[in-house]
Amino acid sequence: MLLLAIDAGATKTVLRIATPSGDVLAESRGGPANIATSVEQAAKSMEGALRSAIQTAGLTEDMLHNGEVKWIAAAGAAGAEVGGRPEKLKAFFPYLTIFDVRTDAYTSCLGAHGGADGAIVAIGTGSVGYAICGDRNHRVGGWGFPQSDEGGGARIGLAAVRHMLAASDGRIRESDLSVAVRHYLQELGSDPMTWSVGASATDFAALAPVVLRTAKNGCGAAARLLESAGKDIAGLLDALLKKDGFSEIKVVFTGGLATEILPWCPQAVRDKGVLCQGTSLDGAMKVAMQRACLT
Numbered sequence: 001m002l003l004l005a006i007d008a009g010a011t012k013t014v015l016r017i018a019t020p021s022g023d024v025l026a027e028s029r030g031g032p033a034n035i036a037t038s039v040e041q042a043a044k045s046m047e048g049a050l051r052s053a054i055q056t057a058g059l060t061e062d063m064l065h066n067g068e069v070k071w072i073a074a075a076g077a078a079g080a081e082v083g084g085r086p087e088k089l090k091a092f093f094p095y096l097t098i099f100d101v102r103t104d105a106y107t108s109c110l111g112a113h114g115g116a117d118g119a120i121v122a123i124g125t126g127s128v129g130y131a132i133c134g135d136r137n138h139r140v141g142g143w144g145f146p147q148s149d150e151g152g153g154a155r156i157g158l159a160a161v162r163h164m165l166a167a168s169d170g171r172i173r174e175s176d177l178s179v180a181v182r183h184y185l186q187e188l189g190s191d192p193m194t195w196s197v198g199a200s201a202t203d204f205a206a207l208a209p210v211v212l213r214t215a216k217n218g219c220g221a222a223a224r225l226l227e228s229a230g231k232d233i234a235g236l237l238d239a240l241l242k243k244d245g246f247s248e249i250k251v252v253f254t255g256g257l258a259t260e261i262l263p264w265c266p267q268a269v270r271d272k273g274v275l276c277q278g279t280s281l282d283g284a285m286k287v288a289m290q291r292a293c294l295t
Contacts, residue, residue, distance in 0.1 A: 005285035008033035014281050016050040026057035035089050036079025042091035062097045066207050069133050074100040074287035076107025076280045098291050105130035111283030112252040112276045124204040124255035127152040129240035140240045145201035151232035153205030153257050159225050161196050176219035184210050200215035230264035250274045
């Protein structure tokens, strides 16, 4: 028996092969694997990462299909909350004895607390809150950009572009932020007034560092955008923890923008944070181990 853990994210795939006792045999990486966007692309990324890891571990691809090894797999997949997507993904891997597909929020939360009860607030391109308490779990936010993901980089970037457009129109005064955003977009070779047409969440999130840098240089307009993002994160956390039985659990703040946005959150939010104990990949491995014990 071998265990397979997969962190199937929107921008990359990370995969680990381990023994039932937890000894890591290999890790590998692959391309994007958001199953809400494309199950086929996600499966291709995972398949490539799996074949690479098998080679690194000194195994053979025949061991996937000849029944010599039971493969117990678990994935934390971006987009797994979309109905029917996990089942479609599993169909690409008929040779896996068990393939447990969870949301990446679930495995991130499980990994962050070392398998114990707890909550995460992830702040990156988007934002999401997720909590596990016994056999119950609870999610707040993370429903996509622009309709959700408050406090995340894409929403910060969108607010910055709106500020720049308003200043360009003469509806508000120019600020260091409007000038910086305009300059950034011009450096991309784009017309700042039309750049946002067709821009993705990732494109908007790339403006978050511009906002952060301008705020640190004393721009009040940029600071107000970040204060608003901090309030959004506070509201997300409040909604997450006010559910019965969840109020006392520990919280880990994760994501590429967490360390940058937390200083703009209320002190009460910052005081709740504890150290992260592991990753989404670690959480997926814990799920695989749990399934192996039941096999």
